[in-house]
Amino acid sequence: MSENLTLEKSEPAETVPTGEKLLEVSGLTKHFPIYGGFPIKRRVGAVQAVDGVDLTVHAGESFGLVGESGCGKSTTGRLITKLLEPTAGRISYRGQDITHASRKQLEPIRSEIQMIFQDPYSSLNPRQTVGTIIKSPMEINGINPAGGREARVRELLEIVGLNPEHYNRFPHEFSGGQRQRIGVARALALEPKLIVADEPVSALDVSIQAQVVNLLQDVQRELGIAFLFIAHDLAIVRHFSSRVAVMYLGKVVEVGDRDEIYNRPRHPYTHALLSAVPEADLTEEQDLSRERIRLAGDVPSPINPPSGCRFRTRCWKAQDVCASQEPPLVQISGNRSGHLTACHFPEDPTTEAREEDIVLDKALIALEEDLAVPAPAESPEDAKAEVSKEAAAETEVEVTKTVEAEATEEAAEAAEDTADEAETAEAEAAEADAEDTADAEVTEDATDAR
Ligand SMILES: Nc1ncnc2c1ncn2[C@@H]1O[C@H](COP(=O)(O)OP(=O)(O)OP(=O)(O)O)[C@@H](O)[C@H]1O
Ligand code: SF4
Ligand SMILES: [Mg+2]
Secondary structure (H helix, E strand, C coil): CCCCCCCCCCCCCCCCCCCCEEEEEEEEEEEEEEEECCCCCEEEEEEEEEEEEEEEEECCCEEEEECCCCCCHHHHHHHHCCCCCCCEEEEEECCEECCCCCHHHHCCCHHHEEEECCCCCCCCCCCCCHHHHHHHHHHHCCCCCCCCHHHHHHHHHHHCCCCHHHHHCCHHHCCHHHHHHHHHHHHHCCCCCEEEEECCCCCCCHHHHHHHHHHHHHHHHHHCCEEEEEECCHHHHHHHCCEEEEEECCEEEEEEEHHHHHHCCCCHHHHHHHHCCCCCCCCHHHHHHCCCCCCCCCCCCCCCCCCCCCCHHHCCCCCHHHHHCCCCCECCCCCCCCCEECCCCCCCCCCCCCCCCCCCCHHHHHHHHHHCCCCCCCCHHHHHHHHHHHHHHHHHHHHHHHHHHHHHHHHHHHHHHCHHHHHHHHHHHHHHHHHHCHHHHHHHHHHHHC
16 A cells, blocks of 8 residues: 555535534623632633634535634534533524523424544443443333334444344443444434534544444434534644534634635634644655744633633734734635634735645555546546446455454454353442543433433
């Protein structure tokens, strides 16, 4: 496999999506209070985790939310899925205001919004079988699919690329990637219209990331499910999302069609983020001459963010007005329809900041080569060659799946051979896991109940 391969390019995205507005968020704010003082505790400040976020996700759309660690991505996702109560702002789902909706008011729609969590180890109950984990959202919501719940679970296992015969296995019998597939199957059990996926692949080995990303992409395209895809990896977000929002310190600083954001970014922070993405297809010389923007200083504290533009303490273009006036998120001159930027002195729209293709980590690229759909061939000979390449790639994927399944079966057989030892070790591990994952389970139960 060549190391210098780029990601499979997704279909060109609509600049302004035309589907139904599924989720509309405006002025969404979450300030976590900080208490101090002794003996009487009182509020001494707040972590301004999310501060006035506006975004819209359309039916069937894949919307990416990207930004550095701590910028408020997960908090935004948790506010949208109603795991957190917002401090201010409005969340509307299919035209219905759900900002402060009670559990009872959320009942008719709670099955339509699901979440996939970052950590496939702590997000699955170690004491339940895979069948029970995937079935329980259906039980909680009183859903009885035609053919029964067990048949539906087996069908879902197949959809996510797992063996339906593994219905009675426990999470510890699966690898990280397989566990995340179980998480996807659980999210699909209620036939959601919107999935909030919070860093769904960042806890996985890089060689497994592409498989799970491709699975999510298939689910999104084939089942028409809208995704709010949260990640800090720009290459993965580009691969998955048709529109992208860039967050910095609790605010969206730029949003638009994927190609606009990646090829014609206007916000200095977006430029800086993109310049840090490694490109494996460049020669050493090209790579050295490539513009890289190194941001000075750390991300300021969200407890006391800078006045005006929050990026000003690290921005090489900052002027006095940036400290006194917060730049609104608007369509500035030179932007295409739907491309909004919050900056007083944006970058030139003609600046082609990047090569067109953003390249992932080499291991991921190598895997992408197997899974990628080839570009249309130019001649009949080329077409034949492409068809056989595609068939070969499919066979290889199947082989990978079979090898994975066989590996799991072998592991299970080995475990049976050493049943006594394994049982003791597993019991101890499960006990430790249970303690470690107690918090996660509470969160999961809350999500499942949705
Ligand atoms: N429950 C909480 N109480 C207090 N502060 C919190 C809480 N949850 C998150 N924060 C703070 O809010 C800010 C945003 O956190 P959040 O987890 O949303 O960031 P993130 O963009 O998801 O980061 P990462 O990429 O590391 O997951 C951080 O400064 C974080 O410390
Ligand atoms: S508003 Fe000013 S400080 Fe903020 S990104 Fe634009 S130029 Fe930089
Ligand atoms: Mg997060």
